[in-house]
Amino acid sequence: MSTKRILIVEDDPQLGILTREIISTIGFGTELVADGALAIQAIAETKPDLVILDMHLPNISGAEILSQMRADPALKEIKVLISTADIAMIRANESLANGFLLKPFDIQQLIQAVKKQIDLPDR
Amino acid sequence: MSLSRRVVAATVLTILGALLMVYMTSRLILERSYVQLEDQEAITNVERVRNAFDDDIQALLFLALDWSKWDETYHFVAGDAPSYIADNLLDQAFVSLKLNMMAFLNASNEMVFEKGFDLETGQAVPVWDSLSPYFASGSPLLQHPSITSEIAGVIMLPEGPMLIVSLPVLHSDHTGPIGGIMIWGQFLDQSAVEKLSHITSLDVSIRRFDSPDLPPDFQTAQAALIAPDEVFTLPLDQDTVAGYARVDDLQGRPSLILKMEMPRRIYAQGLASLFYFLAVQAVIGPIFAFVMVWLVQRTVLSRLSRLSARVRQIQKTDDLSLHVTLEGNDELAMLSRDIADMLNALAHSRERLQRAHDQLEERVEERTQDISKVNSSLREQIAERLAAEMKLAEARDQALESLRLKTQIVANISHDSRTPLTNIELYTDLLLLERYGGLTPRQHEVIDSIKLNSRQLLALINNMLTEAQMTSGKLNLANDAFDPRQLLDQVKLAMIPLAEQKSLSLITQVAPDFPAHLRGDADRLKQILTNLIDNAIKFTKQGEVTARLYQPDSFHWVMEVTDTGVGISPELHQRIFEPFWQVDGSPTRTVGRGVGLGLSIVKNLAANMNAEIAVKSEIGQGSTFSVCFRLQE
Numbered sequence: 001m002s003t004k005r006i007l008i009v010e011d012d013p014q015l016g017i018l019t020r021e022i023i024s025t026i027g028f029g030t031e032l033v034a035d036g037a038l039a040i041q042a043i044a045e046t047k048p049d050l051v052i053l054d055m056h057l058p059n060i061s062g063a064e065i066l067s068q069m070r071a072d073p074a075l076k077e078i079k080v081l082i083s084t085a086d087i088a089m090i091r092a093n094e095s096l097a098n099g100f101l102l103k104p105f106d107i108q109q110l111i112q113a114v115k116k117q118i119d120l121p122d123r
Numbered sequence: 124m125s126l127s128r129r130v131v132a133a134t135v136l137t138i139l140g141a142l143l144m145v146y147m148t149s150r151l152i153l154e155r156s157y158v159q160l161e162d163q164e165a166i167t168n169v170e171r172v173r174n175a176f177d178d179d180i181q182a183l184l185f186l187a188l189d190w191s192k193w194d195e196t197y198h199f200v201a202g203d204a205p206s207y208i209a210d211n212l213l214d215q216a217f218v219s220l221k222l223n224m225m226a227f228l229n230a231s232n233e234m235v236f237e238k239g240f241d242l243e244t245g246q247a248v249p250v251w252d253s254l255s256p257y258f259a260s261g262s263p264l265l266q267h268p269s270i271t272s273e274i275a276g277v278i279m280l281p282e283g284p285m286l287i288v289s290l291p292v293l294h295s296d297h298t299g300p301i302g303g304i305m306i307w308g309q310f311l312d313q314s315a316v317e318k319l320s321h322i323t324s325l326d327v328s329i330r331r332f333d334s335p336d337l338p339p340d341f342q343t344a345q346a347a348l349i350a351p352d353e354v355f356t357l358p359l360d361q362d363t364v365a366g367y368a369r370v371d372d373l374q375g376r377p378s379l380i381l382k383m384e385m386p387r388r389i390y391a392q393g394l395a396s397l398f399y400f401l402a403v404q405a406v407i408g409p410i411f412a413f414v415m416v417w418l419v420q421r422t423v424l425s426r427l428s429r430l431s432a433r434v435r436q437i438q439k440t441d442d443l444s445l446h447v448t449l450e451g452n453d454e455l456a457m458l459s460r461d462i463a464d465m466l467n468a469l470a471h472s473r474e475r476l477q478r479a480h481d482q483l484e485e486r487v488e489e490r491t492q493d494i495s496k497v498n499s500s501l502r503e504q505i506a507e508r509l510a511a512e513m514k515l516a517e518a519r520d521q522a523l524e525s526l527r528l529k530t531q532i533v534a535n536i537s538h539d540s541r542t543p544l545t546n547i548e549l550y551t552d553l554l555l556l557e558r559y560g561g562l563t564p565r566q567h568e569v570i571d572s573i574k575l576n577s578r579q580l581l582a583l584i585n586n587m588l589t590e591a592q593m594t595s596g597k598l599n600l601a602n603d604a605f606d607p608r609q610l611l612d613q614v615k616l617a618m619i620p621l622a623e624q625k626s627l628s629l630i631t632q633v634a635p636d637f638p639a640h641l642r643g644d645a646d647r648l649k650q651i652l653t654n655l656i657d658n659a660i661k662f663t664k665q666g667e668v669t670a671r672l673y674q675p676d677s678f679h680w681v682m683e684v685t686d687t688g689v690g691i692s693p694e695l696h697q698r699i700f701e702p703f704w705q706v707d708g709s710p711t712r713t714v715g716r717g718v719g720l721g722l723s724i725v726k727n728l729a730a731n732m733n734a735e736i737a738v739k740s741e742i743g744q745g746s747t748f749s750v751c752f753r754l755q756e
Contacts (some may be wrong), residue, residue: 012542018549056538085541087646091601104581107552123690 004118005029007048009039009065010083011057021054022110028118036060040068043075051119052101055084055093063093070096079117127424131416138408145404149397157393161364164389165356168325169366172383175322176370183309184275184288184435186220191290191305192297199236200229200292200303208236214247222309223285224250226258227292230301232265234258242312253280254308263373264289264306270299276373277311284311284331284379311379326384332377340365341380348380362387408439426455434462443470458698526595533591537584544584547577575620582657585650586720593714593727600731602755605645607672608633614652621660627668629656634673641680642755647728648682654721655684655748662746663688675751683749691740699738700726725750 006023010016011034021032031046033039036057043051043065051069055062062082069075082093085103094100101113190196190211199207212225217240226237237258240249257264257278264274264287274289286309291301309315320327330341340357344367347355355367364387370379424450433447443466449459461594551574553559555567563568592598615631624628650668659668666687672732674680691699700722729736729750740746 012546014546015542015549018546018553022549022553071357085538088599103541104548106548107556110549 003029004049005031005046006050006052006114006118007039007042007046008052009057009062010034010052010054011037016051016053019110022107026111026115028114034058036062036065039065043069043078044072047075047078050079050081050114052081052083052114053097055082055086055089063089066093066096076107081113081117126427127416127420130419130424131412134412134415134419138412140404142404142408144399146401149400153393153397154390157390158358160393161390161563162356165364165383165385166354167367168323168358168383169354169368169381169383170637171323171364172319172325172327172381173368173370175319176381178322179315179319180275180277180286180288183286183307184273184290187288187290187305187307188273188418192293192295192442194295196227196292197294197302200227200305202229202235212236212421214240214245217247218242218245220307221309222307224254224306226250226306226308228258228265228304228306230303232260232304235303242310251280251282253282258306265304267291267301267304270297271303274373277370277378278372278380279331279376280309282310282672285309286311287373297601302524314489323383328382328384330380330382332380337380341367341382344380344382347681348377351377356517358387358390360382362391364390392434422453423455426451429464430455430459437466443467443473526702530591530595530597533587537588541581544581546596548574551577571620575624578617579621582653583720586654586724589647589650589724589728590720593724593731598731600647601641601644603645604640604642605648606639607637607641608639610645610649611652611670611672614649614656618656618660620651622658623670625663627660627666629660630667630669632669632671632673634671637672637674637680638754643732643752651725651728651750652682652684655682655750658721658748659684659686659688659746662686666745678754679751680754681749681751683747685745685747687745690742690744691738691746692742693740696738696740722748 003063006028008016008019008023008030010019010032016032016034020032023030031042031048033042034057036059039051039053039057040060042048053062053065057065062084065108066080066082069078069080079098080096080120081099081101082090082097083101083103083105084090087102090100090102092096098117099113105113130269131730193364195204195207195211198204217223217225217238221242222240223242224237227235229235237250237251240246241248265290268273268274270291270293274287276287278285278287287306289304289306291299292303292305293299293301316327316329330337332345334341340359343357344355344365346351348367348369351369351371353369356364357367358364361385366383368381368383368386369377370381372378430447430449433445437443437445437447447459447463447466449456529604551570554562554570555574589598611631611633617628619629656668656670663686668687669685671683671685672680673683725748726736733753735751737749737751738746739749
């Protein structure tokens with residue numbers, strides 16, 4: 001099995017579970033957090049290969065997490081897929097993120113986006 | 124200087140001037156004519172004296188003629204009558220004849236007898252030696268060419284001037300031949316001069332022409348008497364005028380100056396009459412001047428000053444009604460009447476002016492009141508306007524606030540609905556992948572329908588959000604590079620299920636040389652294309668819907684959707700772009716689905732992108748919607 005680990009940060013429990021379920025079917029290790037503060041903690045501890053980051057989160061926003069990651073030398077190499085319903089949010093964080101998922105997305109879009117990040121060599 | 128003084132001065136000056144003129148004229152003309160008259164009289168008198176002097180010579184000549192034409196004398200000079208001397212040439216004869224000298228020469232000019240006589244002493248004297256040249260051969264006294272020859276004149280001797288007569292001696296019957304020459308001489312002494320004075324009743328005096336001690340007046344005359352017959356006059360003083368005449372001797376040399384003195388009667392009388400005339404003038408002039416001034420004063424000046432005083436009074440009191448008219452019918456009276464008329468006219472016009480002024484003030488007052496009325500009403504209006512404006516601003520702020528709230532709400536709904544929609548999407552996908560167990564064909568169909576409906580719902584939400592953003596002016600357009608073919612494919616993929624539901628073909632076409640990349644907002648362009656295709660599917664019962672990309676020229680590109688649907692009548696081509704409006708003329712849903720936002724959003728987005736939208740359609744002939752974009756570098 002692959003050693004790649006993906007952290008899913010999503011406050012909607014159903015979407016979190018669905019995302020985790022779909023990604024696990026393609027053979028990546030997944031972890032799910034629904035809270036901004038917990039997400040930072042998890043990222044710092046586990047240093048995942050990819051973070052699927054919802055922008056709309058309790059406590060600390062996705063945008064804040066992204067900018068903290070990019071400011072931290074230990075975390076700045078970690079790839080981030082931002083997931084949001086807001087196009088403006090995508091535009092605002094385009095330069096910091098590696099890719100994005102515009103809600104609503106379907107299975108194909110999700111799988112393609114993740115594979116694109118994981119299969120690619122380091123950026 | 125006052126007018127009356129000026130009149131007096133002018134009159135006095137005029138009178139004085141007139142006097143002076145008369146005086147000068149009199150002096151110049153009258154006196155000169157008096158002088159001329161006097162001169163003429165003097166000349167006449169000098170001539171009289173000369174004539175008298177000539178008469179003396181003639182008288183001597185007549186006496187001598189009696190002696191020279193006498194047979195006894197004839198015989199005596201011939202030497203034949205020695206008794207002649209005793210009979211005729213005694214002293215007595217000299218006294219009675221008043222002669223100073225007698226000489227008788229014979230035919231050979233030899234002296235027969237000569238004798239001198241002093242009439243004062245009554246003694247015979249020797250003949251003066253100075254006479255001897257006159258008896259010598261060649262003397263003018265001896266030149267008698269004929270028997271009628273007579274010589275009479277003056278000769279100058281050192282002893283004095285002498286009247287001298289020389290006659291040829293003839294027979295008593297006046298026949299020749301000339302027996303000899305008889306010469307008589309008579310000194311021109313004081314008695315002769317007195318006789319001349321007596322005859323002419325003038326004061327006569329005689330001086331030698333060449334006398335070295337002539338008095339000054341004689342010297343003047345001597346210089347003036349150049350010609351033999353000339354006469355010269357000279358006023359000696361105020362009372363006496365003198366006339367001078369020259370007397371030449373036998374040889375024609377100037378020898379004597381006859382002088383005549385007479386009183387200046389004419390001149391004196393002339394001067395006197397001139398003086399009386401001037402005196403009369405001098406008396407009458409001032410009287411005349413006084414009368415004139417008095418008349419002017421009375422008829423003009425006093426009345427003029429009265430008039431002037433009145434006018435000054437009017438000027439001082441400003442009372443135009445004062446009386447200024449002078450009595451009489453002359454120019455001054457007319458002037459006063461004219462002034463009175465003028466004052467009347469002035470009073471009238473002043474009255475009119477005052478009236479006009481009063482009226483003007485009234486009008487100004489009225490206008491001022493009008494203006495203040497208008498002003499206050501304007502102020503009220505302005506206050507009303509301001510209040511209305513404030514209300515409007517409030518209303519506008521409220522409207523903007525509610526619009527903002529609406530946009531916010533729509534945005535929230537839009538965002539918040541996306542997560543559940545994602546869940547629906549993912550669940551339906553997982554169901555269709557039979558992750559949750561096998562599906563019957565019908566179940567598969569139903570789940571497909573769920574997926575389609577969720578996408579319709581998403582499109583609706585997107586349109587609502589876009590509409591809200593455009594209404595509140597919060598639409599931000601991206602300007603990124605995108606692949607138009609990919610965009611077309613993505614929209615086609617999303618819309619195929621909808622087309623298939625109605626058994627319509629969805630065809631896409633891209634012009635062969637269409638650009639591989641364009642710039643713009645790909646999501647909004649997708650939205651436009653989606654809406655156009657959705658609209659086409661909605662109003663098409665059978666046939667096909669075609670989406671096309673092409674370039675009409677090198678500066679534009681066009682997104683075009685054609686259907687084979689019901690078509691739109693030309694008069695409705697503009698209305699279909701209004702929000703919530705559909706082809707059947709009502710917001711009801713007899714033909715298709717949706718809330719009627721689709722075309723309105725297409726139109727507004729196109730306008731925001733500076734794109735032109737055009738529709739070509741006929742009832743039953745299908746429709747073509749095209750959006751023409753400007754090509755961006």
